[in-house]
Amino acid sequence: MDLASQAHALVVLLTCMVLLCWAQERDYTVKEEQPENVRIGNLRKDLDLNLDPNIRLSSPLQFKPVYKTGDVPLVRVEANTGEIFTTNHRIDREKLCSGVFAEKRCFYEIEVAVLPDEIFRLVKIRFLIEDVNDNAPLFQSTVINISIPENTAINTRYPVPSAFDPDVGINGIQHYELVKSVSEFGLDIIETPEGDKWPQLIVQQYLDREQKDTFVMKIKVEDGGNPPKSSTAILQVTISDVNDNRPIFKDSELEVSVPENAPMGTSVAQLHAYGCRSGFQCADPLRLQQPDLCLN
Numbered sequence: 001m002d003l004a005s006q007a008h009a010l011v012v013l014l015t016c017m018v019l020l021c022w023a024q025e026r027d028y029t030v031k032e033e034q035p036e037n038v039r040i041g042n043l044r045k046d047l048d049l050n051l052d053p054n055i056r057l058s059s060p061l062q063f064k065p066v067y068k069t070g071d072v073p074l075v076r077v078e079a080n081t082g083e084i085f086t087t088n089h090r091i092d093r094e095k096l097c098s099g100v101f102a103e104k105r106c107f108y109e110i111e112v113a114v115l116p117d118e119i120f121r122l123v124k125i126r127f128l129i130e131d132v133n134d135n136a137p138l139f140q141s142t143v144i145n146i147s148i149p150e151n152t153a154i155n156t157r158y159p160v161p162s163a164f165d166p167d168v169g170i171n172g173i174q175h176y177e178l179v180k181s182v183s184e185f186g187l188d189i190i191e192t193p194e195g196d197k198w199p200q201l202i203v204q205q206y207l208d209r210e211q212k213d214t215f216v217m218k219i220k221v222e223d224g225g226n227p228p229k230s231s232t233a234i235l236q237v238t239i240s241d242v243n244d245n246r247p248i249f250k251d252s253e254l255e256v257s258v259p260e261n262a263p264m265g266t267s268v269a270q271l272h273a274y275g276c277r278s279g280f281q282c283a284d285p286l287r288l289q290q291p292d293l294c295l296n
């Protein structure tokens with residue numbers, strides 16, 4: 001290596017040392033929702049400062065946190081010891097990282113200046129906020145209404161509006177079930193590649209609005225926390241009508257007697273027809289117009 005190359009290597013080495021001095025980083029992991037004064041770590045120990053005993057310090061070693069403007073301090077650093085603690089401001093992962101995609105990790109960051117000037121460095125501290133299961137999954141509404149036509153084929157699926165759980169991973173939604181079910185309907189869960197779970201109602205039997213026009217069930221959603229949290233909603237299925245029955249007369253035959261001298265226009269009988277559409281039974285017949293049969 002010639003002299004110029006050696007000089008260049010030395011410059012690169014010195015630059016790296018200076019940058020290392022300034023760009024020190026340290027990561028910690030802390031659970032959300034901890035009470036005040038829970039110890040997270042000790043900077044003096046964890047930064048491995050390796051203070052040169054030959055350097056005379058103008059004042060004792062000190063740690064001075066620098067918070068981002070407007071940030072509520074979620075941790076405090078003891079100036080003399082470098083001990084890091086939680087504060088009386090609760091760390092709420094769901095609030096801190098509300099705009100962050102669920103699959104991304106949630107960090108809280110501060111910088112800490114290490115003083116005095118002789119050993120000055122600015123250390124970037126990142127706190128990885130671990131999720132705890134502090135939210136139950138909830139449906140958007142306590143009553144979910146679904147309308148299904150009565151001629152729906154068996155195995156047809158209807159999406160049920162999903163619940164929402166702001167926690168992530170196993171603490172998010174894991175399971176749906178019908179806790180008060182009927183034989184006409186079943187529930188299946190579709191899982192997307194992103195891991196989202198979508199409940200779907202499956203028609204398991206032929207429906208007949210004229211027999212039964214409303215089914216009331218209860219749907220339960222549960223997360224995978226330990227212990228799990230859950231909630232329920234009423235699932236009300238309304239069977240909508242289709243025109244699947246022709247109207248029928250009350251009597252298939254009608255016998256009337258008419259005097260031979262009856263004038264024209266004389267009413268001789270009244271016809272009864274029903275909009276009875278079940279085909280087999282007519283539990284709640286709809287009475288149609290009842291025309292008179294008249295002489296003409």
Ligand SMILES: [Ca+2]
Binds near residue numbers: 032033091093095134
């Ligand atoms: Ca929380």
Ligand SMILES: [Ca+2]
Binds near residue numbers: 135136165172
């Ligand atoms: Ca949860």
Ligand SMILES: [Ca+2]
Binds near residue numbers: 032133
């Ligand atoms: Ca949480």
Ligand SMILES: [Ca+2]
Binds near residue numbers: 150242243
């Ligand atoms: Ca019908």
